[in-house]
Amino acid sequence: MESLSFIEHFQIWLRAYLILSLFSFMYKDNRFYKLSEHIFAGLSAGYYVGLIWQTVIIQQLINPIYDDGRWWLILPGILGVLMFARLIPKWSWISRTSLAFYMGSTAGIYLITNLHGFILPQAVSSMVSLNPGNGFGATLLALIIVIGVISTLIYFYFSKEHTGFLGVTARVGIWFIMISFGAHFGYTVMARVSLLIGRVHFLYFDWGESIRQIL
């Protein structure tokens, strides 16, 4: 590894300090943990405000109005400003205009997105042939999909008491849901372990290299 500059050493040591401070919470709550937590919260808020100001307010509103003469953008700009009326209880009703516009447009966009992008394609892919023609294994998988979809849907059908045939099918649905939860939990464990691996690798390789070079 090439020689690290002073700034790189400093960055590595700062990261190592913050990681170890945050990990120290696993032993017990302490001042180092709290300081790191507050630094993170403060930096995030400041960075986010600056980023939104530059990429949205400047780039999408002020520049197009002044540079390109797109005066009609003043209208969404005013709607945005009206949202701040919520901060003054007497005038908070004014913000409802902006909220109504936002909710109406969002509902319309999400309706199409969910219908076109999720519900219809997923419904189509669930309607599988029980004889796909690729041998017994493929038929078995298709059968599992059909039973899984129907029994899970029946489990979430609450207009009739789950007794008799409906009860048995709903019970099968619970098993499918439980297996799904198990898969999700397994993957979640893997994800969390991965995050720890990333930090341990940083401490061992990067911080370790910095210590070696300093010594």
Next chain:
Amino acid sequence: MDIWQKLNELDRRWIYFLMFLSILFPTIFVIKFPVELTPEAEQLYNAVEALPDSSVVMLTFDYYASAMAETEPMSIAALRHMWRKNMKIVTLTNIPLGGPTIAERITRQVAKEFGKVYGVDYVNLGYKANYVAVMHGLAGSIESIFPTDYSGTRLSELPLMQKVKTYADIKFLYCVADNATADYWISIVNAQYGLPVGAGVTAVMAPKMYAFVEAGQMTGLLGGMKGAAEYEKLVGAPGSATRGMDAQSMAHFLIIFLVMVGNLGFFLTKKKRKV
């Protein structure tokens, strides 16, 4: 007090310590457990491989710094694969905290390996708020949503962006994400604008994404660090994900062992608790 009762009252910090050791040990002493390929990872690799050389692809960095252990190796392997085929890459992010700088750092780092020039071979558009509006807006005009790139250069001054105006000029969307933006790249950009989408996602998200692969809405999937290690293997450039899989396996062995011991203890002390 017998051993099961003692284990039942074990301080959880001992488990944290064991977990730390299970990761540190294979980090120091490399074991090299084999990484088996899944059909979904191969599908993603083949989809990129099937694109004509010099195609324009969009690569997203939709992840926070906290998920980098899983997602960063995917981005690096994807860039290596694409530039090996001399592709032109447009990157962007829908994540404000970390996303733009991660994209900038990683693309420049890999570009150096391949001698790629900014503005000609790749462009980093940076971040823009409200990803649903961004995804719809890019279909009409990329320049209207991103008037400048991440560094503030106007898109009209970048040679690559002269020929990339909308999704119609892009052949494939390679999304690396740790959140719901992956769902929307599929449900908006693939479903409504017809752009093929492949994704590398964190392990937490992976089970849900299999449904999209099964439905043909997605062309391939990488799930978590394992998926990243698979892609590194396919590209032939082992990196941090491959290195992390030994520790991943050891940690899983420990968790399985602890679950078994916990359950055994629960059943063996059941009678005593009743008494």
